[in-house]
Amino acid sequence: MSAELQIEDKNRLLIVTVNYRTGSLVVDSLRSLQEEIKSVPGAKVVIVDNNSGDDSVEKISNAIAAEGWQDWATLLPSKLNGGYAYGNNYAIRPALQTANPPDYFLLLNPDTQVRPGALKALIDFMDQHPEVGISGSSFEEADGKPWPYAFRFPSIFSELDSALRLGVVSKLLSKWIVAKVMDNEEEQIDWLPGASMMIRRQVFESIGLMDEGYFLYFEETDFCLQARRAGWTAWYVPQSRVMHILGQSTGVTATNQPPKRLPQYWFDSRRRYFLKNHGWFYTALVDIAWLSGFSLWRVRRMLQRKPDTDPPQMLADTFRNSVFLKQGIPCQKLPSI
Incomplete structure (x- = not known):
């Protein structure tokens, strides 16, 4: 199913996934969201295809139709591959312009699968802490091994x-040191991976959309820094667990090669x-x-x-x-x- 983005009055959460030639992984990610989406009334998912040029659009469209996901999942093809920030903005921009924009936006990588309670854990945390602008999940690898990292801002010393x-x-x-090993407690941190990062609507209203001058990498670091400078904090929320396969679109951070x-x-x-x-x-x-x-x-x-x-x-x-x-x-x- 490919359609224009529609946001309902009751929608609290818009999940945005940017795809580039990972159609099968997107379908797996949507399947993991099928039950979790019910924990957030009116939540929607938008998959932006960044002009993959393969069978991604067909594969994702067919899965949405075959699985009956049309009520909550929409495919939004882009005419060019503008990068990660561009792809996310492609869905976030029109959502912000609606009469009743979502309270929260979750950036979710195509190579992820959400674990039970992942969405509700982030929303509950954000509801309880209105001063927090950004929150992020804890991750595990495909084999279930924990990947417990969040990050400090880069500096001369870290380089x-x-x-x-x-x-x-x-x-x-x-x-x-940029990478910080996290424990099982909520903690304020400088920046979080964009693989599963929830952003309060007011953050976009404060600092604007993600910087499309970045094609890939450093854009979420930059976004969290701009949010920090505007007075918003970012928090690691380990109760929200997400499986993430590293580096599937680019291979740059892949650990299996x-x-x-x-x-x-x-x-x-x-x-x-x-x-x-x-x-x-x-x-x-x-x-x-x-x-x-x-x-x-x-x-x-x-x-x-x-x-x-x-x-x-x-x-x-x-x-x-x-x-x-x-x-x-x-x-x-x-x-x-």
């Missing part, structure tokens, strides 16, 4: 640590994040910290004969995309629709 990989330095910089060379859009997004939010001088220090730390790591890796698990040409690619060789804030140029 140095991630590049250098030296135990004594990591201990000294522990409070700046050798590391790939990072795509150009990853470097553009990284540079955009630091330049936009911290300026040229800070970004230059970030690049110096990472390049020097990673160079030392590569020498130590060879001397200690450690396995090479880094993406191919990582050092050269990072230098080519540093602020010393590229000027200005990267912004993808997209045609309007």
